[in-house]
Amino acid sequence: MNITLKIWRQKNANAKGRFVKYNLENVSPEMSFLEMLDFLNEQLIKKGDDPIAFDHDCREGICGACGMYINGRPHGPEKKTTTCELHLRSFEDGSTIVVEPWRSKAFPVIKDLMVDRTALDEIIRSGGYISVNAGSAPEANSIPVDKHSSDKAFDAAECIGCGACAAACKNSSAMLFVAAKVSQLALLPHGKPEAARRVQKMVKKMDDLGFGGCSNTYSCQIDCPKGIDVEFIALMNREFFKAKVCKSKAK
Amino acid sequence: MGNKRIGFSTLSQKYVMALAGIFLMLFLVVHLTINLLMIVGDDGELFGEAVQFMITNPFIKIMEYVLFGGFLIHILLGVILEIYNYRARPIKYAKSLKTEKSRFSKYMIHTGVIIFIFLFIHFLNFFFVKVGFVPVPEYADSPHDFFPMAVVVFQNPLYSAIYLVALVFLGFHLKHAFQSAFQSLGLNHEKYTPAIKVIGTIYSIVIAVGFALIPIYFLFFYS
Numbered sequence: 001m002n003i004t005l006k007i008w009r010q011k012n013a014n015a016k017g018r019f020v021k022y023n024l025e026n027v028s029p030e031m032s033f034l035e036m037l038d039f040l041n042e043q044l045i046k047k048g049d050d051p052i053a054f055d056h057d058c059r060e061g062i063c064g065a066c067g068m069y070i071n072g073r074p075h076g077p078e079k080k081t082t083t084c085e086l087h088l089r090s091f092e093d094g095s096t097i098v099v100e101p102w103r104s105k106a107f108p109v110i111k112d113l114m115v116d117r118t119a120l121d122e123i124i125r126s127g128g129y130i131s132v133n134a135g136s137a138p139e140a141n142s143i144p145v146d147k148h149s150s151d152k153a154f155d156a157a158e159c160i161g162c163g164a165c166a167a168a169c170k171n172s173s174a175m176l177f178v179a180a181k182v183s184q185l186a187l188l189p190h191g192k193p194e195a196a197r198r199v200q201k202m203v204k205k206m207d208d209l210g211f212g213g214c215s216n217t218y219s220c221q222i223d224c225p226k227g228i229d230v231e232f233i234a235l236m237n238r239e240f241f242k243a244k245v246c247k248s249k250a251k
Numbered sequence: 252m253g254n255k256r257i258g259f260s261t262l263s264q265k266y267v268m269a270l271a272g273i274f275l276m277l278f279l280v281v282h283l284t285i286n287l288l289m290i291v292g293d294d295g296e297l298f299g300e301a302v303q304f305m306i307t308n309p310f311i312k313i314m315e316y317v318l319f320g321g322f323l324i325h326i327l328l329g330v331i332l333e334i335y336n337y338r339a340r341p342i343k344y345a346k347s348l349k350t351e352k353s354r355f356s357k358y359m360i361h362t363g364v365i366i367f368i369f370l371f372i373h374f375l376n377f378f379f380v381k382v383g384f385v386p387v388p389e390y391a392d393s394p395h396d397f398f399p400m401a402v403v404v405f406q407n408p409l410y411s412a413i414y415l416v417a418l419v420f421l422g423f424h425l426k427h428a429f430q431s432a433f434q435s436l437g438l439n440h441e442k443y444t445p446a447i448k449v450i451g452t453i454y455s456i457v458i459a460v461g462f463a464l465i466p467i468y469f470l471f472f473y474s
Binding site for chain 2: 008019069071072073098100103104105106168170171172173203204206207210211212213214215216217218219222223230231233234235236237238239240241244
């Protein structure tokens, strides 16, 4: 199949970027989106051009490294699919595909399609520690966890931290990400002792980093490659309220 | 690094926004219930009694100030959050096919601004007469004699049209507002969220259609 790509090229964080058009002929519909970019980069390198910079790591949809805004959607048009697992068969032959980096004040562009997502790590770091004993594995039944809570915590823990929620949100809000991280610990007994402090600190960090607020459009859930549910945002709101009203101030 | 914001976190602001919104939604129910008395067909007699109760009851008088507070907080926070959110993405996407589960959620500030402008017109027609900013028209007996004022306003097709259009946007605003308020307050659960969504839809339709009945009645069925 033949495709036309309009890709955002930007030399470095401070340079002015622009879209560059590339025509690719005879690409296989079975290629993944990243393989197609590799293929294009090989051609660019052979010509002596600068290859397109993009993030990627595992290429099997679990690491959260890849992420670009493809044809107006984070990770492209397929539901619950990361960019690395998106295939060219999802696009029509002869179509033009627009590829942009995540756009958010909190995600500055490093180069081309690569953005700095340190902000997400900073939010996690601000959450602090959990009080579990290090060392050998504890006896499995010493802390009982009900099935419902453990299932829910697992659902929240599915978040791979790619940042698609913030990229999809009209307010560029990272609420779904923060909610998933708050929830996975708040739902389990292991995360309870520091729960009040954690949620306050993480929310504050999220605001400080320049992410927007939530206006409940729920586009984050639709575009999340792991389908994290917005019910976790409500859970975080509850945790936040409990912490603010019932607990002492976060230090 | 981040954008400047007022002292409270965005989450706290959303909480206050939601609480103020719920209060305003309750007000709309009271407002609609009393106003529908205008169209029972007794030339505003029952409605006049209700108005008399509302302007003499001390609790209602206090609630009037609370109501203004609610409006003010809801509007101010709405604008502050919108500016803050807008600045969270300084460079916009070239191509964006945004999806959302709640269709009207994207346009809350737009429908909000329309309702705000409408509120001013609505105040000019009625509330400003009551508080004395606008002189009492000669066809009304007192600043609280709203029935003849409503007849004159709504028999003007232009005013009726303005009210009807504004009510459509109010309906859109409420459609998202209702379930959004619960979500912001952290009340989202597989057990009751589907019910909240249905009730929210019914509520927004009842409010919009209910209020729309009044100009329609005076325009077409009252003489």
